[in-house]
Amino acid sequence: MTKKSTTESSSNYDHLEKMSTQELLENINKEDKTVPLAVEREILAIEKLVEVVVSRMQEGGRLFYIGAGTSGRLGVLDASECPPTFGVSHNVVIGLIAGGDGALRKAVENAEDDTEQAWKDLQEFSISKNDVLVGIAASGTTPYVIGGIKAARENGLITACITNNAGSPLSEAAEFPIEVVVGPEFVTGSTRMKSGTAQKLVLNMISTAVMIKLGRIKGNKMVDMQLSNKKLVSRGELMLMEELGISQHMASTLLEEYKSVRKVLEIFKNKPEK
Template sequence: MLEKLTTELRNPKSMELDNKSIKEVLLLMNEEDATVPLAVKKEIDNIESVVKGVVKAFKNGGRLIYVGAGTSGRLGILDASECPPTFGVEPTLVQGLIAGGEKAILKAIEGAEDDEESGQLDLKAISINEKDVVVGIAASGRTPYVIGALKYANEVGATTASISNNKHSVIGKIAQIAIEVETGPEVLTGSTRLKAGTAQKLVLNMISTASMIGIGKVYENLMVDVQPTNKKLVERSKRIIMEATGVDYDTAQTYFLRANQEVKPAIVMILLNCSYEEALDKLEKSNGFIRNTK
């Protein structure tokens, strides 16, 4: 069946890849990569449907779970791992599962992706339920591990979505929402860590970022729930306060400390001229949206 997948076809533009200069290879890769955002744009409506499902899940106590193997699994884990420091959420809110477990993050576990049952078992291990959203990721759209996970997620009533790089994919038929970004043949035949992986990364960026905006984790275009876990992020936190309120550095630093190094209440304290406790109360009543505290 592989010969029917566009991600497995040979790219006519790169037939002489081994005979090209380094610059020619790089230019060709760059030209092919430039086609990826346009392919993603064609799937915006389906991506929007997934984001709406994730926002609804977050508001109702559900989670976002990415499931994949190889590059796809690692990209899901990457996106999930960035959510806590960027948006101040619990690590369990967005999770990434990969065929073969944690060892597979750094080293390929041969055959792990072919085990359909393990996809189901990995979801069972985190007690997946009807409140959650499960997103299966597979460039080919036919990875057994992902298929098993999506089937089980459907059984328990979770919202299911798929991200693949071939049209009419197997996982797209199983999932309730199918995102199928057809990126075409790779420069290096079958190496789906290239254009297919880039497309997946772009889609995951959209899903997590837009979903966090939907639950009040962003004010204007600022990450107001950022966690100041290192010196760089402490300084970024102060700059965010300055940008959001128009105060100078010293004032931002003062309110940052008064707000127990929490950016969002510090902003509300300045904008509404209130105490830390009052800011927390206003944020609770506004479901975390700074705009709605005014």
């Protein structure tokens, strides 16, 4: 008899279609409130992974995420936000989704069932032993992710996973498992809800902590962010105004010349008297 996983367990609520809009929203919110507590229970596991990723990146390694469906999309999202936020190359944190980039918008049928495709996808990036691979799967049973993790580990890479079931095949395959068990979803089996929220929180923690440890944040500021639009330029100006005690006009002039908050701060590191 097949054992029902936590992520497939029946919702704590029933007759959802009979609830008022307010009842639906309040109950979804009630369930969502449990997610940070589940993440908190995995802090030590997340810490171990962060330390490993930092050490590998200091040696020139990269961080890869693989996943299918919602999990894959969240990995790609986290990876895509690292360059504009921390000023790193797009080749430092890389997210791959089963079925390719087209699967970000439309589901690709059976893409997640191929146990060999993830490793094939990773070969396009000349993946090596210096890299770290994180498999993301709410169920912990996705063949695409498990196959990729197993192949990577066999080839000497550091492997980790983020899953929402305890003792899953994916956790057994990975060297550094992170199991955020959030319990049954509000809509039975809809892991885009609590499970997806938990994955997003953990991914935020991993990439942000890694980048801070690598010196990509000064104080609490994104000094390496890409100044790619007016909002970010204005943010950069405010950073310089606060750190250097200068006018908005001077901050704007310096940013226009040096194109980087960090460069300006390094050049004018001795804050003038106000």
